[in-house]
Amino acid sequence: MTPGGFKAMNMTTYEYVNNGTEPELLLTNVGPVLLDPTQQSVSDARLVSGGMNIISNYLNHWVEAVVVTGQGSEQLFSGVVVMINDEFYLLHISRDNDPSYIVGPLMGSNAYVIHDYGIGQYGCEALYSFPWKWFVNEPPSNTTCPAPPPGPVTTLLYQGYWPELSIILINTTAIKIEVTFKEGTRFSAMPQYFTLSFLDQGSARWLSPTCVGAGEYRGCSFTMGAMYSTLQQNLNYSIVVNFGREAPRNYYLIMTITYVDGLPNEWFVWNITNYSVVNYPMWLDAGGPPANVLYDG
Known part of the structure; x- marks a missing residue:
């Protein structure tokens, strides 16, 4: 769906590119995906050069981010960027019985993204399917990320x-x-x-x-x-x-x-x-x- 109305598309891969100048809503078999002119693709979608990879650019994306903790040290965290009480947080999701956590509130001064896996189910699968190498013959949809x-x-x-x-x-x-x-x-x-x-x-x-x-x-x-x-x-x-x-x-x-x-x-x-x-x-x-x-x- 574009600002001008509906447009039929026949895509066979997960990689989509918005060549226009306005945001577009793409309806896919893995759920809705919002594309905008700064987004290169669903995967590694919004990494920007020049130190602009601040957390607010990645709402609803599964990412790896460097966060300056309350102790002043930098640590790497992974998860989905969510908004709680009008502030940004990183919600980490476990693959096993290890505890999960939320990190935040996050701002441009204390967090920046180094890897963007994408939004929704696709981003979840891209982040969490890789470590399960013992299921090497399984497609990414056979992770534990539920379908939409x-x-x-x-x-x-x-x-x-x-x-x-x-x-x-x-x-x-x-x-x-x-x-x-x-x-x-x-x-x-x-x-x-x-x-x-x-x-x-x-x-x-x-x-x-x-x-x-x-x-x-x-x-x-x-x-x-x-x-x-x-x-x-x-x-x-x-x-x-x-x-x-x-x-x-x-x-x-x-x-x-x-x-x-x-x-x-x-x-x-x-x-x-x-x-x-x-x-x-x-x-x-x-x-x-x-x-x-x-x-x-």
Whole structure:
């Protein structure tokens, strides 16, 4: 879609170039991609010479960035650039059970991008598929980065649609989350448990609520009733979450499915607004297990 209207395109690769002077929205089989005149391609899209690789140029992109930490040292971080409370942060996503983190707030004075992998699912796959060399014959889509929601998702370990969510505000501090894995979903390896994590969008911090529901065995983690197979019926969970404070109005809900034998986690992320409205954050087609803010202020 261009400023002049719709234009049909027949592309067979992931590399697209905008030769015009106005931004264009490209609708692809890996989700929508916004191209602008400064963007060379989806991959390594916005690196600019002359020291202009500041973090604000890469909103919703998966990047590697150098950040000056609170201790004054420079460190390399990878993840997706997000905006929380009108400030930029880098949200790191784990491939395994190591904790993830958010770094920020980031400004032109304390962070710059050295590698841009692109936006959305394509950028996620470009960043995270490379280390899995033992799956050398697998195409990039067979990582654990989910396809654009609601699916169907085809990754290395999960085939089917995104889990369905229903969120009900119980009182000022508690909510009920109904999670449904749809009939026909297939797990290519045995899932052990899934974990729910909550990232506040108002203050850029991880929340630590208590969760109660069938199958709970550690914090907000729940054992999976599915075996190494295709679900013959819906798999439902009813979970009560108590934040111990006023329930956040806007937050990211991150589900991480952990598998046996050290296989990579599966990721799903939802954007929750006004307590209970479930949205799919198109910039983030994958999530990860959070831990802490490494740098704040």
